[in-house]
Structure formats: C-alpha cells, structure tokens
C-alpha cells in the first residue's frame with residue numbers, strides 16, 4: 310500500500326496512483342465510469358454462463374461493474390489475473406457509495422433538453438460476494454489489518470465492509486453453519502442481506518484469483534472466455550502485456566464469440582490485435598469519441614469499424630508490435646527490440662502517412 314496512493318477520481322470513486330510505475334491505475338475522470346464505459350456497456354447480448362478473464366484486476370472495478378450490470382445472469386465465472394495481492398485483498402473494501410456523476414444517454418430527439426440519466430454504481434451485494442470468495446481463497450491473509458486499520462486510508466474505505474471483514478476474520482465463518490452465518494451477519498449488519506443479495510449469491514458467481522505475472526498465468530489457464538478485459542498500464546510502461554506473443558495467448562483463450570476490451574486506442578495495440586488474428590473496432594462513448602478498442606474472432610461483434618484511414622495508419626511503423634517470444638523479457642528488452650525493428654523497418658512513418666493525407 311506504500312507504493313500506491315489513493316485519491317478521489319472525477320466521478321467520486323476511488324482511484325490509485327502507482328509511485329513505482331509513475332502511472333495511474335484508474336482514469337482521473339472516473340474509475341467507475343471508465344469501468345462501465347469501456348468494459349461493460351460494449352458487451353451486448355450475453356446470456357447465462359459467462360466466463361470472464363480480467364487481466365490486471367487491480368481493485369476489481371471492471372469485474373465488479375460487470376457483475377453489477379449483469380446481475381440477472383446465472384453462472385458468471387471471473388478468472389482474475391493480478392501481480393499485486395494487496396490490491397486484490399483490498400478490492401471489496403474500497404468505498405463504492407460515492408455520489409457518482411450521472412451518465413447521460415443521448416435522447417433520441419436531438420432537440421430534447423433532458424435525456425435519460427443512468428447512475429453508475431456498485432451495489433453492496435457485489436462487494437459482499439467478492440468478500441466471500443476472497444475469504445474462501447485467502448483465509449489467513451484475507452483481512453489486511455495494516456491497511457484497513459490505518460486512518461490514512463479510512464476516507465477511501467467502506468467502514469461497513471470492514472466491519473464484516475473483521476467478523477469473517479474473527480469467527481472463521483466457514484467453520485460455522487450457513488444459517489448461523491447468515492444470522493450472525495444479519496445481526497452485525499442486516500442491510501447487506503438484502504433480497505437481491507440472496508438471489509445473486511445462489512446464481513453461481515465465482516471469482517478465481519491468480520497472483521503472478523499474467524504472462525505466466527495465461528499459459529496455465531484451461532478455460533475459453535466470453536469476455537476478456539485487458540487493463541494493463543500503458544504500452545511504454547508495461548509492454549509485457551501488449552506484445553504480439555502475449556496477445557496470441559489471449560487469442561487462444563478466446564471462444565468464437567469472445568470480445569476482448571481495452572481502454573487503449575493506440576495504433577500499436579490495434580495492429581498487434583489484428584496480427585494476432587482478431588477483428589478490431591472502436592469502443593465509442595456517448596459523444597461518439599473512441600475511448601477504447603474491441604477485438605473478436607467473430608467479425609459481427611465489431612459494431613464500430615475502423616475507417617480505411619485508421620486501418621492504413623496501423624500499417625505504418627507506429628503499428629509495429631512488441632515481441633516477447635518466450636513471454637519472459639524485461640520491459641526494457643521488449644522496448645529496445647522494438648526500437649531496433651522500427652529503425653530498420655521499410656514501412657513509412659506515421660507522421661509521413663498523416664502528412665501525405667493532409668493531417669497533422
């Protein structure tokens with residue numbers, strides 16, 4: 310926790326800044342808004358029995374927002390990949406009850422003055438289910454005393470979830486009978502046992518956590534996924550998780566209708582996805598601005614296609630992928646290998662491509 314600093318993002322949800330990576334974990338305009346806009350709303354048409362691969366789980370905003378949004382679906386499995394165990398353990402305790410900015414859905418009639426508003430939120434039952442999964446998996450380590458009792462972090466943490474966490478820790482709840490569990494929890498915090506929670510917890514929601522470099526984990530996974538979140542730090546900070554070799558592993562893990570979602574709009578990322586075999590398109594926000602990339606083996610999943618101009622840009626030097634053949638190089642090695650390949654490349658530069666087409 311010393312290496313990352315919490316702060317309140319633009320929509321009132323908690324974000325983190327990493328001193329080690331000198332990078333933000335969450336977009337300054339809103340950690341939760343970003344999770345919804347980039348990782349949830351583009352997933353249309355999912356049925357029950359969903360398998361999600363959350364790469365770079367962090368505080369879990371993407372999986373949590375996804376679960377909140379898909380609360381009517383049965384059997385959702387989340388395989389969560391993250392290198393930092395502390396973040397995973399912290400995830401159910403982060404405050405979710407901020408007043409979030411309303412999300413404006415464009416009215417059909419462009420002259421209408423008031424559109425429909427939808428509030429982004431994460432309900433308490435999501436954190437509660439997550440907490441149960443974490444407790445089962447991590448038992449002894451589950452409760453991060455040093456962090457959760459540290460007054461420095463108190464404004465960012467949900468006091469009620471901490472109360473329940475302490476209860477789990479103290480009573481080793483899995484050794485008590487389920488009805489007794491519920492009664493005890495009801496007594497300490499009855500609001501959390503809402504009708505909705507009871508329904509959802511029966512619906513087969515499971516989180517698995519893999520604490521390791523995601524490059525090691527992807528080689529071991531056996532599932533095929535319906536949805537993949539790729540939320541790594543930017544390409545220059547974490548090239549390990551954007552290399553062609555890593556993305557090829559994700560291609561193998563995708564089922565035929567899988568959608569891979571990432572916040573990145575970068576030419577390098579989009580071209581890498583294409584070279585790995587995916588069809589690629591844009592994630593658009595409510596102002597029709599591209600706020601990320603969607604990739605799939607199934608062409609029909611790509612609603613917002615790249616234009617001819619954008620596709621041309623991918624085939625300039627800027628689109629040359631990172632290589633990491635054995636998925637074991639350091640960030641510097643990966644960056645330097647690409648630098649050399651770019652220097653020796655016969656492709657035109659992106660600036661020439663833009664200049665030739667009258668763009669800056």
Ligand SMILES: C[S@@+](CC[C@H](N)C(=O)[O-])C[C@H]1O[C@@H](n2cnc3c(N)ncnc32)[C@H](O)[C@@H]1O
Nearest residue numbers: 334365366367368369370371391392522523540
């Ligand atoms: C941009 S943040 C993701 C934020 C996260 N999705 C959330 O909802 O809080 C990037 C995350 O990648 C993790 N990370 C960095 N390198 C990694 C690696 N090689 N394998 C797995 N996770 C990694 C960091 O610890 C950090 O939590």
